[in-house]
Amino acid sequence: xxxxxxxxxxxxxxxxxxxxxxxxxxxxxxxxxxxxxxxxxxxxxxxxxxxxxxxxxxxxxxxxxxxxxxxxxxxxxxxxxxxxxxxxxxxxxxxxxxxxxxxxxxxxxxxxxxxxxxxxxxxxxxxxxxxxxxxxxxxxxxxxxxxxxxxxxxxxxxxxxxxxxxxxxxxxxxxxxxxxxxxxxxxxxxxxxxxxxxxxxxxxxxxxxxxxxxxxxxxxxxxxxxxxxxxxxxxxxxxx
Amino acid sequence: xxxxxxxxxxxxxxxxxxxxxxxxxxxxxxxxxxxxxxxxxxxxxxxxxxxxxxxxxxxxxxxxxxxxxxxxxxxxxxxxxxxxxxxxxxxxxxxxxxxxxxxxxxxxxxxxxxxxxxxxxxxxxxxxxxxxxxxxxxxxxxxxxxxxxxxxxxxxxxxxxxxxxxxxxxxxxxxxxxxxxxxxxxxxxxxxxxxxxxxxxxxxxxxxxxxxxxxxxxxxxxx
Ligand SMILES: Nc1ncnc2c1ncn2[C@@H]1O[C@H](COP(=O)(O)OP(=O)(O)O)[C@@H](O)[C@H]1O
Ligand SMILES: [Mg+2]
Numbered sequence: 001x002x003x004x005x006x007x008x009x010x011x012x013x014x015x016x017x018x019x020x021x022x023x024x025x026x027x028x029x030x031x032x033x034x035x036x037x038x039x040x041x042x043x044x045x046x047x048x049x050x051x052x053x054x055x056x057x058x059x060x061x062x063x064x065x066x067x068x069x070x071x072x073x074x075x076x077x078x079x080x081x082x083x084x085x086x087x088x089x090x091x092x093x094x095x096x097x098x099x100x101x102x103x104x105x106x107x108x109x110x111x112x113x114x115x116x117x118x119x120x121x122x123x124x125x126x127x128x129x130x131x132x133x134x135x136x137x138x139x140x141x142x143x144x145x146x147x148x149x150x151x152x153x154x155x156x157x158x159x160x161x162x163x164x165x166x167x168x169x170x171x172x173x174x175x176x177x178x179x180x181x182x183x184x185x186x187x188x189x190x191x192x193x194x195x196x197x198x199x200x201x202x203x204x205x206x207x208x209x210x211x212x213x214x215x216x217x218x219x220x221x222x223x224x225x226x227x228x229x230x231x232x233x234x235x236x237x238x239x240x
Numbered sequence: 241x242x243x244x245x246x247x248x249x250x251x252x253x254x255x256x257x258x259x260x261x262x263x264x265x266x267x268x269x270x271x272x273x274x275x276x277x278x279x280x281x282x283x284x285x286x287x288x289x290x291x292x293x294x295x296x297x298x299x300x301x302x303x304x305x306x307x308x309x310x311x312x313x314x315x316x317x318x319x320x321x322x323x324x325x326x327x328x329x330x331x332x333x334x335x336x337x338x339x340x341x342x343x344x345x346x347x348x349x350x351x352x353x354x355x356x357x358x359x360x361x362x363x364x365x366x367x368x369x370x371x372x373x374x375x376x377x378x379x380x381x382x383x384x385x386x387x388x389x390x391x392x393x394x395x396x397x398x399x400x401x402x403x404x405x406x407x408x409x410x411x412x413x414x415x416x417x418x419x420x421x422x423x424x425x426x427x428x429x430x431x432x433x434x435x436x437x438x439x440x441x442x443x444x445x446x447x448x449x450x451x452x453x454x455x456x457x458x459x460x461x462x463x
């Protein structure tokens with residue numbers, strides 16, 4: 001589903017990604033961990049071209065993102081992204097947040113968009129909040145809406161950038177629960193997270209990123225109980 | 241003081257109301273048309289100031305800096321007296337007045353637009369783009385509606401400033417409120433009565449505008 005070959009990304013002279021290589025299969029759930037500033041967000045953002053790629057290849061479902069002729073907007077409709085700070089549209093109601101992109105990009109009718117939106121809100125347990133505005137919702141509810149908003153475009157792949165790290169601890173669970181169900185439904189997911197419980201339970205593989213490369217990868221059990229790389233050990237000692 | 245006030249013939253103002261009414265008409269005409277065009281110019285050049293297109297950015301910056309760096313009075317006189325010498329076309333004073341208010345308010349509104357658009361969280365733009373909306377859809381449906389709400393208070397300020405600026409257009413013979421007032425006062429030696437009335441007219445316009453804008457803001461706030 002995703003093939004990344006020797007991906008480099010620089011901001012000016014600052015090289016943030018220094019050659020990332022990986023393969024992610026369909027329906028696989030990958031967690032990305034690593035210290036702050038190691039390039040996790042940048043890596044994720046390169047996967048939907050929110051950041052232009054400096055060098056290397058990213059191929060998603062056969063589409064080479066480095067190809068100058070590629071339709072960026074089409075790629076983005078197929079790759080959903082959930083942000084740390086939700087980024088809901090505050091001037092639109094919850095259901096309108098879900099309807100906007102399907103109507104404007106997929107050109108489906110308003111009624112159809114509403115119906116699909118309501119189904120998705122049902123799925124994340126927020127159907128009764130449809131007519132409210134984001135500011136009236138708790139952080140956990142907002143993030144569930146943000147996930148539903150991404151799903152409304154029916155993406156093949158979902159990216160999550162620390163989806164629970166802006167939440168009060170008691171609200172983390174409800175968001176992880178939605179993500180877990182999504183994973184069980186077979187969604188391909190790349191999740192930057194420090195929720196080790198989630199990583200262990202849901203992820204097929206864990207990438208440990210440091211200094212702009214994937215330093216170590218493996219299944220969650222191996223990474224968390226028997227890390228091979230010194231840096232992975234040091235990092236896990238700090239956060240566990 | 242009271243004695244002095246009684247010396248003035250306030251009732252006589254009534255005789256001049258038709259003339260002041262004509263002045264009011266031109267003041268409103270130039271303000272409304274000028275600010276409408278100014279709003280369009282402001283939208284265009286405000287986006288120019290945040291554009292990645294170098295040319296558009298430079299043109300917008302030069303326009304804004306030149307207008308902000310020169311007095312309205314100089315701009316009015318330049319447009320009315322100097323510009324025709326360059327182009328060879330004379331412009332009617334009312335048209336010149338509209339041009340001056342449009343160009344002048346446009347530059348300030350451009351800065352308001354730029355500030356408001358830049359004040360919208362970067363994440364809003366990213367959320368729009370990551371859903372597959374293109375640049376202009378993101379602008380139209382996500383950034384602009386939020387930015388517009390933030391623009392209302394500073395826009396109100398600018399509208400009021402521009403309305404008051406129209407009084408300077410009397411020097412290029414625009415028959416607006418101040419022009420009419422000066423004409424009457426110099427012929428009938430009733431400066432106190434007339435200029436007071438003129439001041440009240442301006443105050444009524446600007447206060448009504450403030451009221452309307454506050455109403456609009458409250459309506460948008462309900463969301
Ligand atoms: N838009 C940007 N412009 C310049 N530097 C950036 C930008 N985005 C990220 N960086 C830099 O890239 C490095 C990695 O950032 P990031 O990918 O956010 O790391 P992480 O998500 O692992 O904390 C940081 O040093 C950060 O300063
Ligand atoms: Mg990050």
